[in-house]
Amino acid sequence: QLQLQESGPGLVKPSETLSLTCTVSGGSISSSSYYWGWIRQPPGKGLEWIGSIYYSGSTYYNPSLKSRVTISVDTSKNQFSLKLSSVTAADTAVYYCARLFVVAPHFDYWGQGTLVTVSS
């Protein structure tokens, strides 16, 4: 059974960089059938796609966040990571990692999510 687990600091100071890692177990991140993505959800609000990455390193990002986002992949560790720079309180959210099926793009497996709070 595929599992995804987010990890990283739960508290980040304003103007700093938020860094999270998603560890994939029970399957290979190098499968050609999937992208891997990050989605966030501010408290009490809806879902926002942040960006996605292929095992080769090919990425695509939400245009509204593109200038601040970097997603990378480490196939040797079966992990992919998110960096979001210059954070503000508006970036406080539950951050989810998920697997994105390539052919019919849908998120079929999700991590449990991790709350990141931006505060001094």
Added chain:
Amino acid sequence: DIQMTQSPSSLSASVGDRVTITCQASQDISNYLNWYQQKPGKAPKLLIYDASNLETGVPSRFSGSGSGTDFTFTISSLQPEDIATYYCQQYDNLPPSLTFGGGTKVEIK
């Protein structure tokens, strides 16, 4: 960018009722439309992909239809365990991007 308009934002229905949620895209997205269920404190769960395909293991009372710009999600007979927020999600490949609808909170009357 493609915008997704999901309605209603909330609804209240009785157990056994038929529940319908709609999602409208700002331009043609073919059948690149998926539906998720999210219960409080949990990650979203995929229910329907490609507008009308039921994900493995999902009860048959859930269904989806539509293509182009107008899509519908239906619960044929609402059950207490269906209390959740439902989201549509579209995919556009030029450039590659994904957008979620605003969500519909379903409650029991």
